[in-house]
Amino acid sequence: TIWTLLLAGTFAASACKESPSLSDSAIIPLPQEINNASGSFNLTPETGIKVVGAGVNLTEIGEYLAEKLRPATSFDVPVSNEAGQIVLELADGDASEAYEIRISEEEVKITSSGEAGLFYGVQTFLQLLPREIAHASAQSVDWAVPAGTIKDKPTFGYRGSMLDVARHFMPVEDVKYYIDQMAVYKLNYLHLHLTDDQGWRIEIKSWPKLTEIGGSTEVGGGEGGYYTQEEYKEIVAYAAEQFITIVPEVDMPGHTNAVLASYGELNPGVNLPDGDLTTVTKAPLEYEMQLKVPQASELYTGIEVGWSTFNTDFELTYAFVDSVVREISEITPGPYFHIGGDESHVTEKDDYVYFVERVQDIVSKYGKTSIGWDEVATAKLLPGNVAQFWAKEENAKLAKDQGNQILISPAKKAYLDMQYDSTSRIGLHWAAYIELDSAYIWEPTEYTSGITKENILGVEAPLWTETVANRVDLDYLVFPRLTAIAEVAWTKKERRSWESYSRRVSAHGKRWDIQGVGFYRSPKVNW
Ligand code: TNX
Numbered sequence: 269t270i271w272t273l274l275l276a277g278t279f280a281a282s283a284c285k286e287s288p289s290l291s292d293s294a295i296i297p298l299p300q301e302i303n304n305a306s307g308s309f310n311l312t313p314e315t316g317i318k319v320v321g322a323g324v325n326l327t328e329i330g331e332y333l334a335e336k337l338r339p340a341t342s343f344d345v346p347v348s349n350e351a352g353q354i355v356l357e358l359a360d361g362d363a364s365e366a367y368e369i370r371i372s373e374e375e376v377k378i379t380s381s382g383e384a385g386l387f388y389g390v391q392t393f394l395q396l397l398p399r400e401i402a403h404a405s406a407q408s409v410d411w412a413v414p415a416g417t418i419k420d421k422p423t424f425g426y427r428g429s430m431l432d433v434a435r436h437f438m439p440v441e442d443v444k445y446y447i448d449q450m451a452v453y454k455l456n457y458l459h460l461h462l463t464d465d466q467g468w469r470i471e472i473k474s475w476p477k478l479t480e481i482g483g484s485t486e487v488g489g490g491e492g493g494y495y496t497q498e499e500y501k502e503i504v505a506y507a508a509e510q511f512i513t514i515v516p517e518v519d520m521p522g523h524t525n526a527v528l529a530s531y532g533e534l535n536p537g538v539n540l541p542d543g544d545l546t547t548v549t550k551a552p553l554e555y556e557m558q559l560k561v562p563q564a565s566e567l568y569t570g571i572e573v574g575w576s577t578f579n580t581d582f583e584l585t586y587a588f589v590d591s592v593v594r595e596i597s598e599i600t601p602g603p604y605f606h607i608g609g610d611e612s613h614v615t616e617k618d619d620y621v622y623f624v625e626r627v628q629d630i631v632s633k634y635g636k637t638s639i640g641w642d643e644v645a646t647a648k649l650l651p652g653n654v655a656q657f658w659a660k661e662e663n664a665k666l667a668k669d670q671g672n673q674i675l676i677s678p679a680k681k682a683y684l685d686m687q688y689d690s691t692s693r694i695g696l697h698w699a700a701y702i703e704l705d706s707a708y709i710w711e712p713t714e715y716t717s718g719i720t721k722e723n724i725l726g727v728e729a730p731l732w733t734e735t736v737a738n739r740v741d742l743d744y745l746v747f748p749r750l751t752a753i754a755e756v757a758w759t760k761k762e763r764r765s766w767e768s769y770s771r772r773v774s775a776h777g778k779r780w781d782i783q784g785v786g787f788y789r790s791p792k793v794n795w
Contacts, residue, residue, distance in 0.1 A: 287308060287412070287414065288414055289304040289414050289416070290302055290303070290304050290305070290371070290396070290414040290415065290416035290417075290418070291303075291304055291416070292414075293395065293396050293414065294395065294771070294772040294773075294774075294775030294776065295392055295395045295396070295772065296395070296453060296751045296754065296755055296769070296772050296773065296776060297453060297454060297751075297754050297755035297757070297758035297759045298755060298758075298759045298763055298764065298768065298769070298772070299392060299418045299419070299420035299759075300419060300420050300421060300759065300760060300763060301418065301419040301420065302416065302417075302418050303416050303417045303418075304414070304415075304416040305371070305372070305415040305416040305417070306415060307372070307373045307415045308371075308373065308412040308413055308414050308415055309353075309371050309372065309373060309374075309375070309376050309412070309413045309415060310410065310411055310412050310413075311337065311341055311343065311397070311411035311413075312343070312411075313343045313344070314353075315343060315345060315352070315353050315354065316344075316345060316346045316347070316348065316351055316352035316353065316354070317330045317333055317334055317345060317346070317347045317348075317352045317354045317355075317356065318330075318347075318348060318349065318350065318351055318352030318353075318354070318355045318356070319347065319348075319349060319355075319356045319357075319358075320349070320355060320356065320357040320358065321357055321358025321359065322358065323358040323383050323386075324383075325383050326356065326358055326383070326386070327347060328509065329356060329383060329386050329387055329390060330347035330356055331347055332387070332390065332509075332510075333345075333347075333354070333356070333390045333393070333394070334346075334347050336394055336401070337401070339403065339404050339405060339406070340400055340401045340402070340403040340404075340405070340406065340407045340409075341401070341406070341407075341411060342406035353374065353375050353376065354375075354376045354378075354393075355375060355376070355377045355378065356378050356386050356389070356390070357377060357378065357379045357380075357386075358380065358381070358382075358383065358386060359379050359380065359381045360381060361381030362381060362382075363381060363382035363383070363384070363385075364380060364381045364382040364384075364385050364421070365380075365382060365384045365385050365388060365421060365422050365425075365456075366380060366381075366382075366385050366419075366420065366421035366422075367379065367380035367385035367386060367388050367389035367392075367420055367421075368380070368389070368417065368418065368419050368420070369389050369392060369393060369417065369418040369420075370417050371396075371413055371414070371415045371416055371417070372415055373415060376393060376413065378390065378393060383511070384456070384511040385421075387451075387510070387511050388420070388454050388511075389420075391451065391452055391453075391454060392418060392420065393413070394452075395452075396413045396414070397411060397413060398410070398411060398412070399775065399778050399779050399782065400782075402779040402782040402783050403782055422454065422757070422758045423757065423758060423759065423760050424712070424724065424725070424726035424727055424757045424758070425456075425725070425726055426456070426457055426675060426725045426726025426727070426728070427454065427455045427456050427457065427726055427727060427728075427754065427757040427758060428455060428456070428457035428458065428459055428515070428675070428726065428727070428728035428729070429446075429450055429455055429457075429458060429459070429684070429728060429729045429730070429731065429750060429753075430458075430459035430460070430461055430517075430677075430728060430729070430730035430731060431443065431446060431458065431459075431460055431461065431731055431733070432461040432464070432685075432730070432731060432732045432733040432736075433460055433461065433462060433467075433469050433733070434461055434462060434463055434464035434466060434467045434468070434469055434486075434519075434526070434733075435464060435466050435467070435486065435487045435571070435732065435733040435734045435736075436486050436487055436488075436490070436733040436734075436736055436737050436738075437467060437469060437483075437486050437490075437492050437493035437494070438733075438742075439493070440495065440499050440502065440503060442738075442739050442742070443458075443460075443503055444503070444506050445739065446458070446742070446746075447503075447506060447507050447510060447512055448510070449746075449747075449750070449785075450510075450512060450750075451510035451511070451512060453750065453751055453754035453755075454754060454758055455512065455750075455754055455757075456511055456512055456513060457512065457513050457514075457515055457602075457604075457726075457728065458507055458512050458513070458514055458515065459514075459515040459517060459606060459639075459728060459730070460503075460514060460515070460516055460517060461517045461519065461606075461730075461732075462516055462517055462518060463482075463517070463518050463519050463520075463523070463524070463526060463527070463608075464519055464523045464525075464526065465523055465524070465525035465526060465568045465573075465575075465576050466485065466486055466487050466492075466525070466526065466567075466568055466569060466570075467482060467483055467485065467486050467492050467494075467526050468482030468483050468494065468526040468527065468530065469483060469492075469493070469494045469495060470494060470495050470497075470500055470516070470596065471494060471495065471496045471497050471500075472591065472592055472595050472596075473497070473595060474591045474595065475530075475531065475588065475591060475592070477530040477531060478526070478527065478530050478531075479494040480530070481529060481530040481564075481567070482526035482527060482529060482530040482567075483526075484567065485567050485569055486569065487569055487570070487571055487733075487734055488569060488737070489569045490737070497595070497599055500516075500599055501599050504599065504600065504601065504602075508601070513601075513602035513603075513604075514600060514602055515602060515604045515605075515606050515639065516596050516600055516605060516606065517606035517607070517608055517639075518589075518592055518593070518596065518605075518606070518607065518608060519607075519608025519609075519610065520578055520589065520607060520608050520609070520623075520627065521577050521578040521580060521585075521609075521612050521615050521619075521620065521623045522573075522574060522576055522577050522608070522609075522610065522611050522612035522613065522614070522615060523573070523576060523608060523610065523611065523612075524576050524577065524578050525565055525567075525568045525575075525576040526567070526568075527578070527588075528564065528565040528576060528578075529564050529565045529566060529567045529568070530564065531564065531588075532563045532564035532565075533584060534578065534579070534582065534584060534585060534588060535563065535564055535565050535579075536577065536578065536579030536582070571734040573611050574611040574612070574613035574614065575613070575614055576614070577612055577614045577615040578615075578623070580615065580616075580619040580620070580622055580623040581619070585623075586626060586627075586630070589626075589627055589630055590630050593605060593627075593630050593631055593634050593636075594634055597631075597634035597635065597636050598634075600636070603636060603637050604636060604637050604638075604639050604654070605631045605634070605636035605637070605638060605639070606638075606639045606640065606656075607624070607627050607628070607631060607638050607639070607640045607644070608640065608641060609624055609640035609641050609643050609644040610640075610641035610642075610643055610658070611641075611643075612643070617646075620643075620646070620647070621646060621647040621648075624640065624644050624646075624647035625647050625648060628647075628649070628650050628653060629650075632650055637652050637653060637654065638650065638653045638654070639653070639654040639655075639656055639675060640653070640654075640655060640656065641655075641656050641658055642655050642656060642657045642658055642659060642660050642663035642664055642667070642674075643660070643663055645663045645664070645666035645667035645670065645672070646663065646666060648670070649667065649670050649672045651671065651672075652672070653672055654667075654672060654673050654674065654675050654725055655667035655672060655673075655674050655675070656674070656675040656677055656728065657674050657675065657676055657677060657678065657716060657719075658677045658678065658679050658683075658730075659678075659679055659699075661716050661717065664716050664719050665716075665718055665719070667723075668718065668719055668723045673723060673724065673725040674716075674719055674723055674724055674725065675724075675725045675726055675727070675728055676712045676715065676716070676719075676724055676726070676727045676728070677727070677728045677729065677730055678710075678715055678716075679698075679699035679700070680699050680700040680702070681700075681702065681706065681707060681710045681715070681753075682707070682727065682728065682729045682730070682753055683699055683700075683702065683729070683730060683732070684729050684730065684731040684732075684745050684746050684749055684750065684753075685730070685731055685732040685733070685734070685735065685736065685745060686699055686700055686701065686702040687701050687702075688701060688702065688703050688704070688788060688790065689701050689703060692788075693744065694735040694736065694741055694744065694745065695735055695745055696732070696734065696735065702749065703790060703792060704748055704749060704752060704770075704773075704788075704790040704792050704793065705766055705770075705790075705792050707749040707752040707753060708752035708755070708756065708764075708766055708769055709766055710756065711756070711761050712724055712727050712756065712757070713761075726757060727753060727756060727757035729749070729750055729753040731745060731746060740786055743785050743786040743787060744786055744787070744788050745788070747780060747785055747786075747787035747788065748773050748776065748777070748787055748788065748790065748793075749788075751773060751776060752769065752773075755769060770792065770793050770794070773793055774793050774794055774795050777789070777793070777795045778795075
């Protein structure tokens with residue numbers, strides 16, 4: 269009869285209904301290789317995690333995954349070395365960020381020869397689950413993951429972001445929140461811009477007034493703040509658990525008013541933006557003493573740049589830098605120390621070069637590698653030191669010609685503090701308006717003429733905070749653009765397309781809604 273035919277037709281249709289395939293998943297950054305298989309793996313109340321191999325942090329990685337799975341599934345998700353359908357296997361070989369995932373109906377197996385690689389495999393796996401996994405409370409959902417295999421590895425070894433905690437101070441909790449978000453997108457370096465004209469944000473035991481005075485305000489005149497060394501160590505450790513290395517920055521010789529306001533003896537006589545000359549600098553000492561006791565500058569809460577400088581002739585300046593580099597290096601396990609070096613518009617050119625070269629030696633004495641904003645390449649860089657390209661191509665070129673590597677942060681593409689368009693509620697626009705498609709569509713190895721893959725250490729997206737006062741502001745400028753930069757840094761150019769990314773980022777928008785991340789709903793995306 270007609271009814272039998274109709275019924276049969278309905279069954280046939282539902283049997284054929286395509287379940288989503290692995291390559292349709294919304295993974296950011298896009299993995300280098302995805303192959304589909306039929307069927308799916310389902311999380312059930314019995315699913316456990318099995319860790320295999322001799323890594324010191326394997327159980328922690330297993331627990332990290334379990335803690336992400338438990339709230340929304342309400343399953344126990346035990347972690348052990350004995351049994352489990354989700355296997356995290358640390359394979360032999362040099363520690364690597366590359367990983368593979370094999371998903372069958374019975375098992376999910378994540379393999380890497382490095383703990384970082386396993387962690388990235390875990391991040392990818394989490395993004396394969398239905399978005400309800402982002403809820404903090406139990407959801408009734410079919411927890412299916414499409415079968416297939418993923419082979420993945422990063423294009424660049426340094427994938428970073430920067431928080432300017434100097435212009436507006438950010439509490440430890442907000443920094444941890446940012447670290448959590450970076451980890452989702454496989455970013456592995458967090459650069460903390462700890463000092464600027466408006467604030468000094470890290471305790472230095474041998475120079476206590478830096479935080480007492482220099483840490484006491486911020487842009488707009490708020491109360492500022494700083495991290496004690498214990499708190500800084502807590503941030504470093506928290507980041508390390510998610511395979512993120514902290515890069516501390518002390519910006520000098522410019523951007524130093526917070527220092528000069530804290531210690532008058534370091535103040536060369538600051539040419540404040542309104543033109544006040546406060547002290548005499550190069551007079552012979554006896555004469556200077558009769559004339560004027562060096563006087564601290566005033567604290568600054570505006571947003572002008574390029575008007576402050578250390579005196580590069582004072583030996584005390586270098587004694588100061590030595591203590592600061594020593595104390596921070598002692599609590600920084602990562603290899604890099606960022607010396608700033610940008611926009612020193614009131615430092616004589618020769619003085620600037622002399623200063624950068626001396627400071628590099630201090631950093632190297634304490635076992636760290638210097639990174640500096642691109643202007644540092646006008647000095648003779650030590651081998652291995654890094655120039656961070658933000659504005660001047662000719663500086664990137666100078667670094668390359670000296671045989672040094674470049675960290676790519678073009679202000680027109682990677683600056684998270686730029687407005688999206690002229691209507692953006694906060695943000696600056698001196699470099700560009702950066703809509704999401706503009707933040708996505710560029711290629712680090714082609715951006716600067718003459719700078720190719722082997723000259724590039726990696727990519728970093730800085731968030732300057734002149735206009736960013738709190739987490740709501742941060743969310744708005746950072747999301748979704750941070751994910752665009754993360755993909756530019758991770759996924760090879762041939763695999764990237766705006767069409768694919770914009771589809772995937774809309775899926776992330778739904779997760780951000782669940783988590784209460786107040787992202788910018790770019791009109792370029794169908795959210
Ligand atoms: C330039 S980028 C600066 C910062 C500002 C930023 C604002 C760089 C190395 N220096 O001091 O905060 O512009 O976008």
